[in-house]
Amino acid sequence: MKTTNAPGAGRRFIQSGSRWEELAGYSRAVVDGDDILVSGTIGQDFASGQFPPSASAQCELALDTIEAALAQAQATLADVLRVRVYLADRADVLAVSQVLRRRLGHNRPANTTLCCALAVEGAKVELEVSARRQRHGAPPAV
Numbered sequence: 001m002k003t004t005n006a007p008g009a010g011r012r013f014i015q016s017g018s019r020w021e022e023l024a025g026y027s028r029a030v031v032d033g034d035d036i037l038v039s040g041t042i043g044q045d046f047a048s049g050q051f052p053p054s055a056s057a058q059c060e061l062a063l064d065t066i067e068a069a070l071a072q073a074q075a076t077l078a079d080v081l082r083v084r085v086y087l088a089d090r091a092d093v094l095a096v097s098q099v100l101r102r103r104l105g106h107n108r109p110a111n112t113t114l115c116c117a118l119a120v121e122g123a124k125v126e127l128e129v130s131a132r133r134q135r136h137g138a139p140p141a142v
Contacts, residue, residue: 011032013030014029016065016068019046020120029069042058042126043058044122046065059095070131073133075131081110083112085114086125086126087125088115
């Protein structure tokens with residue numbers, strides 16, 4: 001992961017090394033203050049270009065990439081507020097949902113799942129998340 005600062009006030013861009021980021025001119029994540037927006041992330045090994053065979057394994061890999069981007073932003077999966085799930089095949093909803101429950105369920109983020117064609121051939125799942133860094137040590141809101 002690579003982080004660069006935007007010209008101006010406090011916005012940072014995080015790149016994961018995916019060829020898709022370079023091709024389309026986007027960042028894996030954008031950090032603006034405590035807000036972190038993570039782009040649609042497929043479950044591809046960016047070094048080899050390979051995809052795991054199952055949607056659940058691709059979901060795990062996509063979450064690993066998202067987790068690494070969040071770490072660059074000094075955040076974790078516990079900071080995720082919303083997840084959007086894009087699936088190429090409706091039959092994969094249960095398997096992917098089980099991965100999300102195990103990895104994000106303790107946090108219970110808002111979730112939307114869509115079944116649609118994905119832009120990258122071989123991708124079975126694409127995830128995007130919105131997160132907000134928690135201010136540790138602050139008193140709880142009443």
